[in-house]
Amino acid sequence: MPVYSARVLVSLRPSVLDPAGEATRAAANRLGVEGVAKLRIGKAVELEIEAPDLDTARERLSLLSDRLLANPVIENWTLELATDGQGQGSSSPVGEG
Amino acid sequence: MAIGVVVFPGSNCDRDVRWATEGCLGVPTRFLWHEERDLSGLDAVIIPGGFSYGDYLRCGAIARFAPILQEVAAFVERGGRVLGICNGFQVLTEMGLLPGALTRNEKLHFLCEDTPLQVSPGHCQWLQGYGDGETIRLPIAHGEGRYQVDPGKLQQLEDSGCVVLRYQANPNGSVGAVAGLTNPAGTVLGLMPHPERACDPATGGLDGRRLLASLLG
Numbered sequence: 277m278p279v280y281s282a283r284v285l286v287s288l289r290p291s292v293l294d295p296a297g298e299a300t301r302a303a304a305n306r307l308g309v310e311g312v313a314k315l316r317i318g319k320a321v322e323l324e325i326e327a328p329d330l331d332t333a334r335e336r337l338s339l340l341s342d343r344l345l346a347n348p349v350i351e352n353w354t355l356e357l358a359t360d361g362q363g364q365g366s367s368s369p370v371g372e373g
Numbered sequence: 374m375a376i377g378v379v380v381f382p383g384s385n386c387d388r389d390v391r392w393a394t395e396g397c398l399g400v401p402t403r404f405l406w407h408e409e410r411d412l413s414g415l416d417a418v419i420i421p422g423g424f425s426y427g428d429y430l431r432c433g434a435i436a437r438f439a440p441i442l443q444e445v446a447a448f449v450e451r452g453g454r455v456l457g458i459c460n461g462f463q464v465l466t467e468m469g470l471l472p473g474a475l476t477r478n479e480k481l482h483f484l485c486e487d488t489p490l491q492v493s494p495g496h497c498q499w500l501q502g503y504g505d506g507e508t509i510r511l512p513i514a515h516g517e518g519r520y521q522v523d524p525g526k527l528q529q530l531e532d533s534g535c536v537v538l539r540y541q542a543n544p545n546g547s548v549g550a551v552a553g554l555t556n557p558a559g560t561v562l563g564l565m566p567h568p569e570r571a572c573d574p575a576t577g578g579l580d581g582r583r584l585l586a587s588l589l590g
Contacts, residue, residue: 292521293546295481347431347467349474350521 277326280333283356286346287318321345330359338371348373374589377405377415379445379461381436386422386458386569393569394419394585407439417454417588418445420461422514422567432475432517433463442468454498454588455561459515462553462563471554471563472530473522479546483516487578489541490552490566495534496559502583508541509580511566518565520547520554533557538564 288294294316301315323340327333337355346353355371376394380387387404395402405411405418407425412418425436436442442464449455449470457465465471478484492507494500503509522530527549530536538553545565553564568581 291523292476293479293519295477295479299481344434345430347434347474349466349472350476 277328278333280325280327280330281358282323282325282333282337284321284323284337284341284345285318285354285356286321286341286351287353288316289350289352292350318351319345330357333357334371338373341371342373346373374400374416375414376400376402376588377412377418378402379405379407379418379420379439379441381407381423381425381439383425383427384421384423384460386460386567389567390419390421390458390569393572393581397572397582398586398589400585400589405441407436407441409441410444412444412448412453415448415453417456418448420445420455420457420464421569422459422461425460425464428460428463431467432460433465433467436460436464437467446470449556449561452558452560456499456584457561457563458567458569459518459565462565463517465561465563470561471556472526473520473551473554475517475565476519476521477517478515478519478544481516483514484518484544485512485514486544487511488513488544488552488566491539491541493534493537493539495537495555497537497555497562498559499555499562499584499587500537502587510571510578511568511581512570512578513544513566515545515565518545518547520549520551520565522548522551524548527551530554537562538566 297316304312341353391402394400463475492503537555539550540552543550568584571578571581
């Protein structure tokens, strides 16, 4: 069965305060890096999933992202899925929630 | 009358809760290991504070899938009373039994202090021992207690009397200063403060005692 590699990016919704991001931005200024106007911290989840085809892989990963990896009340997610089924190859955003 | 206290790997207030319910109030109490499914004979279930499953991913995100919590969800459906304290509140929101989410404190500090709260008992069965608008003091101990929900939903919660506990000084930056929420039926209560730590004169303050005693009717 093909193995698809994927990455799910989870970010806080724009309306949700990110105090850790703000603290990191303040540290960037102290480091002397100027001009950092915005810094928000999310998570990247790397996965490999066995599935009969790309559509099934996308469907399973979307469910996983929506129900476990992200909490839709406070977070958005983006799915990047490699299309070759060999666990490698180029990936591109193919879903979000 | 009997109470069950859920125990996850990483729970750390389970014994404090049992001391409060059994040691201070004399209510028979048993622990419910996360892999169990037996809630027979229980009148109420308490999900205690701590760091369930290490709080990996998000607070309460993994606990939601524990076998015992599937039974707790069915227990709520049947009208059973459930109290979620601190991490227990986070778990209840992840389960969808209460709306919204608990996020990192506004100032990032882990807050460990007594804090004044305003009680609006309304239809919440856990708070019938308190007067409307009464101010009580309970300890808080959390790093992720900032309640978050969209403004429309918050208004709906306010209008339906589901916001039953509010911070007077809002130490963590919660929207609407929400410290505790009940469900429309009044059977479920989730709160960040720790009533079980305010039940024994030896540890200071007794304001949490009536919350747990309210179950005794």
